[in-house]
Amino acid sequence: MAQVEIIGSPLSNYVWSVRIACAEKGVPHVSRPARPHTPEVDAIHPLGRIPVMRHGDVSLFESRAICAYLDRAFEGPMLVPGDAAQAAGVEQWVSFAITAADPAIVRAYVLAYLFPGTPDGAPDPKRVAAALPALEKLLGVLDAQIGKAGYLAGASFTLADIYLVPMLAVANRLPESKQMLAGSANLSGYLQRQLARDSVKSTAPPPPPPKG
């Protein structure tokens, strides 16, 4: 039986999400670390983005498509419920995570620290400051949503949480967002609970090396 291969740096939030999906489904997988735009990624994703997946004859790009495959091809708890209204609610928040949370949390803010693009490699304070209003607004929306039923899309862990948790986990390592999260009672409790979840813990990327 072919093994599922998840190709992409484990540090990417989207790679982490797909690996959590494997763990939730009980699908063993091998993680093949690879940066975007490297040959094994380019062979599958037309724009060289991670994650990509191989499983026997099946190769896929785009995390949502990979998660759909994992959910349908394997037994195990459904990542998206069967009920039409509940499924649409989960898809709504998956879409929100990809199109609103990821740009505000990861692209605009986290990457200003991780890939500052400055001559000395230090974060550009103006770029960080410019990201904060949207970040604060977004975390406020998420805090209110999670306050309703305990998870992003209802009262149980779903694909929507699989997308959100890696974004919050990486934000929780940086100063301004850590402070915002600490002040968001629903969101901070949620994050701590999800970080202790087996599927999240077992796929977590290694912590960044200490500075200095």
Ligand SMILES: N[C@@H](CCC(=O)N[C@@H](CS)C(=O)NCC(=O)O)C(=O)O
């Ligand atoms: N919509 C894609 C987004 C994937 C994505 O943006 N991955 C980032 C790493 S987290 C990447 O490969 N960036 C390189 C690039 O955009 O060129 C998915 O859900 O898989």
